[in-house]
Amino acid sequence: MNRQPGEWEELMAGYVLGDLSDEERRTFEAWLAKNPEAHAELARLQETFSLLPYALPEDNNPAAALRNRILEASNERPAAVRRTRPGWLSWAAAAVAAALVVTLGFDSWQLRAQLTQSRQEVGRYRDLVSMLRQESTRLVSLRGMDAARSASGNILITPGTPEVVVTLSNLPVPARGEVYRLWAVVGGRKVACGEFMPGAAGSVYAKLPLNGNLLTAPLVVTREPGDAPQPVGPMVMTSNI
Amino acid sequence: MDILASANDFFGLWSQAIYPVEEIRPRRNLLPAAGGNQRNVMDPPSDAEIYADLKRGSASALGVLYDRHGRLVYRLAVRILANSQEAEDLTQEVFLILWQKKAYDPARGTLSNYLLTLTRSRAIDRVRSRGSNLRFLQKWTQELGTGTAPGPTPFERVATAEVARQVKTALEQLPEAQRQALELAYYEGLSQSEIASRLDTPLGTVKTRSRQGLLKLRNLLRDLMG
Numbered sequence A: 001m002n003r004q005p006g007e008w009e010e011l012m013a014g015y016v017l018g019d020l021s022d023e024e025r026r027t028f029e030a031w032l033a034k035n036p037e038a039h040a041e042l043a044r045l046q047e048t049f050s051l052l053p054y055a056l057p058e059d060n061n062p063a064a065a066l067r068n069r070i071l072e073a074s075n076e077r078p079a080a081v082r083r084t085r086p087g088w089l090s091w092a093a094a095a096v097a098a099a100l101v102v103t104l105g106f107d108s109w110q111l112r113a114q115l116t117q118s119r120q121e122v123g124r125y126r127d128l129v130s131m132l133r134q135e136s137t138r139l140v141s142l143r144g145m146d147a148a149r150s151a152s153g154n155i156l157i158t159p160g161t162p163e164v165v166v167t168l169s170n171l172p173v174p175a176r177g178e179v180y181r182l183w184a185v186v187g188g189r190k191v192a193c194g195e196f197m198p199g200a201a202g203s204v205y206a207k208l209p210l211n212g213n214l215l216t217a218p219l220v221v222t223r224e225p226g227d228a229p230q231p232v233g234p235m236v237m238t239s240n241i
Numbered sequence B: 001m002d003i004l005a006s007a008n009d010f011f012g013l014w015s016q017a018i019y020p021v022e023e024i025r026p027r028r029n030l031l032p033a034a035g036g037n038q039r040n041v042m043d044p045p046s047d048a049e050i051y052a053d054l055k056r057g058s059a060s061a062l063g064v065l066y067d068r069h070g071r072l073v074y075r076l077a078v079r080i081l082a083n084s085q086e087a088e089d090l091t092q093e094v095f096l097i098l099w100q101k102k103a104y105d106p107a108r109g110t111l112s113n114y115l116l117t118l119t120r121s122r123a124i125d126r127v128r129s130r131g132s133n134l135r136f137l138q139k140w141t142q143e144l145g146t147g148t149a150p151g152p153t154p155f156e157r158v159a160t161a162e163v164a165r166q167v168k169t170a171l172e173q174l175p176e177a178q179r180q181a182l183e184l185a186y187y188e189g190l191s192q193s194e195i196a197s198r199l200d201t202p203l204g205t206v207k208t209r210s211r212q213g214l215l216k217l218r219n220l221l222r223d224l225m226g
Helices: A004-016 A022-034 A038-050 A065-075 A089-133 B002-016 B047-055 B059-081 B084-101 B113-132 B132-137 B153-173 B174-185 B192-199 B203-222
Strands: A139-144 A154-156 A163-169 A178-186 A190-196 A204-209 A217-223 A235-239
Touching: A004 A022, A004 A038, A004 B203, A038 B113, A038 B203, A065 B059, A065 B084, A089 A163, A139 A217, A190 A204, A190 A217, B002 B132, B047 B059, B047 B113, B059 B084, B059 B113, B059 B153, B059 B203, B084 B113, B153 B203, B174 B203, B192 B203
Parallel strands: none
Antiparallel strands: A139 A154, A139 A235, A154 A163, A163 A204, A178 A190, A178 A217, A217 A235
């Protein structure tokens, strides 16, 4: 491993050119791992090699129409989304038609499911907007901690209405049998305010009964075994009061 | 910091309107700056900034990046494929990959390097799949003047032309054998042993020539590369 600087330089050039023997490559990569400062020089050498085309004759240009062709093609749907065309062979036609029926059936089921989901979402947004319009609505933000550090969200509380709305995101899905519970901390004691579960993407939209403590006390979220009457699990979110 | 950030937002928006504006100064350093935002407000938006717009689905950003790099990609494709129609097809493919896959990472190098690397590897793959011998028989003939674009955009004329001038000058200063070994490695995608047999030169000699050639080129381009 005792090589002169010039030798490392030459190995580096060989590495960029892809002409090292397996042994040379292993030696060089081991050296590179121990010399992070050499990464910048390696990048420059790679960039240098990739500059060669700049020296190509400049009078050689694509047709002006190519630009439009590319922009038009970029407007089309990406290839991955395109439906495959049915085959041409007649013996396959029946199979293709059957497959098509299944596909379209599945598509329309999917569309219906998406539509239902969208309607639910719109309903939720309407609820939230109407709550936010009321002057008395209070917004308590919750911040995640420890294992749920990236979780965040709000609780919307409107005095005089029967329910509060909990909207959270990035809450980890709990282990089987566990739930998340919201507590108001009153005089050092946790008062249960309801439980909820995150959806697949870690988002929560839950309505919980309004509880007088929610308006005044600090709030925390814990992760609990489903049947525990008292808080025993770890605290995962806290309000920023 | 907030003032800086909002100024950046502002100029970020503002600069969209001036994409096509000519770059006045040659790019001194091709590699992205290690840190710090030293962008002059008069600079046109960098490739990375325009690429960020492209990732948000801006087709005009794709147009701007094509204006900046399309010719270079095409020239490289023509050089390797020796066919203008195939070269245009490949150019289109490369820009659509940029658009659809959004796999370029500005932290890892310049956009031009990414596009050229992609073009080179795809073009060499195509040549290989054509049958290796056919390629060597083909004379590189390019129908000039038929349906070609009216000339480089202002951006290209200044920035790319400056890079091109420096690269050409540097290549001219390499010993002929070193330059030849480098170009065979780059454009033909030949392994060193293939080059050795093509040039009827011992493998060790070919390796030394191309490595020394690359190192010398890197030194000659120190102005450009930093």
